[in-house]
Amino acid sequence: MATVTIRNLNKKFGAVEVMPSLSLDIEEGQFVVLVGPSGCGKSTLLRMVAGLETITGGEVRIGERVVNHVAPKDRDIAMVFQSYALYPHMNVQQNMGFSLQLKRKTPEEIDGKIRPASGMLGLQDYLDRFPKQLSGGQRQRVAMGRAIVRDPQVFLFDEPLSNLDAKLRVQMRGEIKSMHQRLKTTTIYVTHDQIEAMTMADKIVVMRDGRIEQEGAPLELYDRPQNVFVAGFIGSPQMNFFDAVAADGRLRLGPDLTLPLPPAYASTQGKVICGVRPENFHPGGPGDLPFAVSLVEPTGAETMVTGKIGSTQVSAVLRERVTPHPGEVMQLRVDIESLHLFDPETEQRIEAQPALEAAE
Ligand SMILES: Nc1ncnc2c1ncn2[C@@H]1O[C@H](COP(=O)(O)OP(=O)(O)OP(=O)(O)O)[C@@H](O)[C@H]1O
Numbered sequence: 225m226a227t228v229t230i231r232n233l234n235k236k237f238g239a240v241e242v243m244p245s246l247s248l249d250i251e252e253g254q255f256v257v258l259v260g261p262s263g264c265g266k267s268t269l270l271r272m273v274a275g276l277e278t279i280t281g282g283e284v285r286i287g288e289r290v291v292n293h294v295a296p297k298d299r300d301i302a303m304v305f306q307s308y309a310l311y312p313h314m315n316v317q318q319n320m321g322f323s324l325q326l327k328r329k330t331p332e333e334i335d336g337k338i339r340p341a342s343g344m345l346g347l348q349d350y351l352d353r354f355p356k357q358l359s360g361g362q363r364q365r366v367a368m369g370r371a372i373v374r375d376p377q378v379f380l381f382d383e384p385l386s387n388l389d390a391k392l393r394v395q396m397r398g399e400i401k402s403m404h405q406r407l408k409t410t411t412i413y414v415t416h417d418q419i420e421a422m423t424m425a426d427k428i429v430v431m432r433d434g435r436i437e438q439e440g441a442p443l444e445l446y447d448r449p450q451n452v453f454v455a456g457f458i459g460s461p462q463m464n465f466f467d468a469v470a471a472d473g474r475l476r477l478g479p480d481l482t483l484p485l486p487p488a489y490a491s492t493q494g495k496v497i498c499g500v501r502p503e504n505f506h507p508g509g510p511g512d513l514p515f516a517v518s519l520v521e522p523t524g525a526e527t528m529v530t531g532k533i534g535s536t537q538v539s540a541v542l543r544e545r546v547t548p549h550p551g552e553v554m555q556l557r558v559d560i561e562s563l564h565l566f567d568p569e570t571e572q573r574i575e576a577q578p579a580l581e582a583a584e
């Protein structure tokens with residue numbers, strides 16, 4: 225276990241700057257998940273921590289030690305890639321033990337590491353098999369086993385589950401999380417999967433264009449996204465956005481379309497972006513918002529309905545059993561307390577004013 229401290233990290237590929245100046249603090253034992261659109265610099269950041277990519281400027285510290293110029297093998301980290309990168313000509317045991325062999329450990333020492341790791345990963349019966357004789361999930365486990373036996377200060381994962389089918393992903397997600405609970409090794413984990421990010425992370429870091437847009441506990445980001453980008457990025461399906469005008473305690477979403485403002489925003493005036501998560505819509509009645517339905521997708525537990533409110537494209541996830549038909553207009557009620565308001569100029573969150581609310 226170690227802290228990872230990243231200070232003003234800068235990365236240029238030739239003349240192209242992909243990371244201007246990124247700072248991030250990771251506590252001992254923390255599980256940090258990096259998310260962000262393709263090309264935002266997640267892998268580059270991970271590779272700079274690992275030492276697989278040079279650092280143009282700034283500093284990476286693992287524990288107290290600045291590692292900018294320390295070779296990857298001396299950083300005491302272990303990285304697991306999407307591609308597994310197993311040695312095809314080695315069996316499971318040899319794959320897992322290879323790094324220890326390089327460190328000139330004795331066969332007894334190597335066995336002493338492989339045995340508990342393979343047990344933890346359910347690989348004890350597969351030690352003689354070669355990678356091509358394993359399923360995708362088993363290969364992924366060997367890749368993790370290879371990282372575990374090194375007993376590193378920090379685990380780095382770059383989309384380790386994205387090659388697996390949906391069911392295996394869920395299973396491996398649980399296994400990585402329980403492994404982290406046992407080993408408590410500081411972990412940086414990159415994923416495109418919302419559910420992975422929300423369920424595994426102690427802290428989620430949302431990146432865009434080599435910068436951090438927001439970092440925080442998963443529910444903090446879900447409940448209080450600091451800007452329109454994070455609001456749209458965290459949550460699936462994504463938040464709906466309305467161009468709206470706040471006046472006299474009401475929010476106008478369009479002609480004949482208004483909602484009451486949440487009490488803490490009662491004094492807000494002027495143009496706003498109003499965000500509503502799909503799960504904050506419910507089947508409503510007269511006086512609620514008319515929703516022109518275009519697509520209905522029942523998944524069993526809930527129904528995803530797509531359509532328009534006024535001129536805004538909207539998706540709603542309804543847990544109630546309703547079966548609207550395409551072409552129909554249904555009424556949608558909104559959880560007023562869970563509206564998100566943003567400044568249309570800066571796209572930053574408008575903070576609620578509980579003081580005013582209390583004064584009233
Ligand atoms: N070796 C390289 N040479 C030049 N540019 C690179 C190199 N590696 C990455 N980049 C650029 O750096 C930026 C960040 O890439 P990176 O691979 O870190 O993104 P990412 O967030 O991991 O994306 P993805 O989600 O697609 O994996 C991109 O614009 C990419 O084109």
Ligand SMILES: [Mg+2]
Pocket residue numbers: 266267268
């Ligand atoms: Mg990547």
